[in-house]
Amino acid sequence: MKFASIALPLFAFVTSVAAQASHIGYPTAGTRIRPGHPLSVQIVKDVCSFESTGRRAFADIQRWLSLWLRIACGGSIEVGLVLSLQTCTSAGNCPDPVDDLGFILYTGKWTQTGQNLGQGEIWDNITVTIPNETFTNPIPAQIVENRFHLIGAGPAAILETNTVAVQIV
Ligand SMILES: *[C@@H]1O[C@H](CO)[C@@H](O)[C@H](O)[C@H]1NC(C)=O
């Protein structure tokens, strides 16, 4: 009983960490991008880790969680990554990032090409080319990341979607 009352909140925490969320590291919000030019898109994933709080009472649970996390995160499988560019009618007023992808810039898989373990981050830098279209300049736009991956022992299928606002100039 006692263990369950301690373990349940910890489980909730571990589940979110083990999901290995990603985010768009670059371009940053407001970056100006140019038609026909290359753009390096950085997709960053958080490394699975469990920060010890140093509380002795939880030492055994922490050791067990660290082990469990390593197993759980090792089991996460990358399936596919799509990067696209949407033009928006105004800043923040963009098409749905799943139903209306816009210009496809990249399809493939997330694979690690760099890391900063001090910050708990690993990433994939992908160089894409902005389509050489005639846009009405400058136009609000967004870079969209859709990442399909499997997590956990089930496993569960997860489609993660991230966007970052940019300007086509
Ligand atoms: C984009 O297209 C225009 C018109 O076809 C061409 O003149 C220009 O060189 C192209 N720019 C790039 C960067 O490919």
Ligand SMILES: *[C@@H]1O[C@H](CO)[C@@H](O)[C@H](O)[C@H]1NC(C)=O
């Ligand atoms: C990857 O992209 C980031 C952000 O643009 C950059 O800081 C880094 O130097 C790039 N290259 C590598 C090899 O990580």
